[in-house]
Amino acid sequence: MKRKVEIFTANCPVCDPAVEMVKALVCNNCELTTYDLVKQCDDKSCVSKISEYGIKKLPAIAVDGKLLDCCKGNAITKEKLIEAGIGKA
Numbered sequence: 629m630k631r632k633v634e635i636f637t638a639n640c641p642v643c644d645p646a647v648e649m650v651k652a653l654v655c656n657n658c659e660l661t662t663y664d665l666v667k668q669c670d671d672k673s674c675v676s677k678i679s680e681y682g683i684k685k686l687p688a689i690a691v692d693g694k695l696l697d698c699c700k701g702n703a704i705t706k707e708k709l710i711e712a713g714i715g716k717a
Contacts, residue, residue: 630659631713636678636688639664643687646704650689653706653715689714 635650637643647662654660663674665686681688681695688699691712698708710716
C-alpha cells in the first residue's frame with residue numbers, strides 16, 4: 629500500500645524549500661499530492677482538508693491522512709519527514 633503524502637503550500641518563498649525537501653525524499657512507495665492553496669483545487673477538497681487536518685499555517689504536510697506534528701507549530705525538518713515515513717519503501 630502506498631504512503632499518501634500531501635503538501636499544502638501557498639507557493640511562496642517560505643513554502644518552497646519544504647516542498648522541495650519533500651519531493652526529494654519521496655520514493656516509489658509514496659503517492660504525492662501538492663495543494664497550492666492560492667490557486668485552490670477545482671473541487672475545493674483542498675480547502676476542506678485544511679479544516680479536517682486542523683492546518684493553521686503553511687507549508688503543511690500530512691502523511692496517510694494525519695498532519696505531521698512538525699506542522700503544528702514547529703519547523704519542518706528532514707528528520708521529521710523521514711520519521712513520518714517519507715522516502716521509506
